[in-house]
Amino acid sequence: MQEKIETIRARIAAAAAASGRAAEQITLVAVSKTVGTEEVRVAASLGIHDFGENRPQELKYKGEILPQLNWHMIGRLQTNKVKDVVGRAVLIHSLDRWNLAEEMNRRAQNSEVHQDVLLQVNIAGEEQKTGIEPGDVEAFLDAMGQLESLHIRGLMTIAPLVTDPEEARPIFRELYHIQEKVRARGFAHVNLQYLSMGMSQDFQVAIEEGANLVRIGSAIFH
Numbered sequence: 001m002q003e004k005i006e007t008i009r010a011r012i013a014a015a016a017a018a019s020g021r022a023a024e025q026i027t028l029v030a031v032s033k034t035v036g037t038e039e040v041r042v043a044a045s046l047g048i049h050d051f052g053e054n055r056p057q058e059l060k061y062k063g064e065i066l067p068q069l070n071w072h073m074i075g076r077l078q079t080n081k082v083k084d085v086v087g088r089a090v091l092i093h094s095l096d097r098w099n100l101a102e103e104m105n106r107r108a109q110n111s112e113v114h115q116d117v118l119l120q121v122n123i124a125g126e127e128q129k130t131g132i133e134p135g136d137v138e139a140f141l142d143a144m145g146q147l148e149s150l151h152i153r154g155l156m157t158i159a160p161l162v163t164d165p166e167e168a169r170p171i172f173r174e175l176y177h178i179q180e181k182v183r184a185r186g187f188a189h190v191n192l193q194y195l196s197m198g199m200s201q202d203f204q205v206a207i208e209e210g211a212n213l214v215r216i217g218s219a220i221f222h
């Protein structure tokens with residue numbers, strides 16, 4: 001695993017340099033959804049502090065065993081599972097619909113916490129992928145001002161699986177442009193700090209297009 005992580009770090013540094021940034025500005029989230037806590041411990045011993053899970057029960061379980069690590073929720077979230085994630089996840093990447101936002105806000109309010117979230121945007125427009133339509137992002141973020149226990153920290157997208165990562169570049173570029181447009185609006189309650197995009201197949205291209213949070217699973221653990 002050490003060699004894999006070193007290779008990924010070198011590739012992150014190269015892509016960051018290509019976009020005029022330092023490697024330290026990019027956060028690596030190791031997606032541990034397919035492995036157990038022993039592998040997570042090994043990755044943690046190699047300097048990774050952020051881990052991503054796509055199932056609430058798994059995030060809760062691993063988070064209780066390894067509470068010193070940062071746990072990110074990256075998968076689609078059902079409203080009845082929100083209670084397992086709010087207040088546990090350092091960041092929820094997968095806010096993709098209004099009723100989920102309302103439920104997260106209600107749970108956060110009840111627990112007297114503020115929950116950091118990313119808005120998931122469906123750039124690729126694929127049926128099976130969830131997320132807010134690009135044209136609806138600004139109105140959605142505007143309305144989020146009512147939900148005072150949620151803090152919008154950025155945007156997330158999942159690119160389609162393609163054979164050549166270059167094919168994903170326009171997707172990443174579009175999310176970057178949406179980020180810039182929203183920033184120009186200057187919503188007081190929105191602080192777009194994170195751009196979560198890029199996985200094992202395409203993280204270098206994503207970083208070149210502005211990602212500062214990459215979610216990498218198989219390239220680390222398999």
Ligand SMILES: *Cc1c(COP(=O)(O)O)cnc(C)c1O
Binds near residue numbers: 033217
């Ligand atoms: C599984 C998953 C990843 C990691 O995918 P790899 O191809 O294994 O790097 C990233 N993001 C999301 C939302 C995932 O579900």
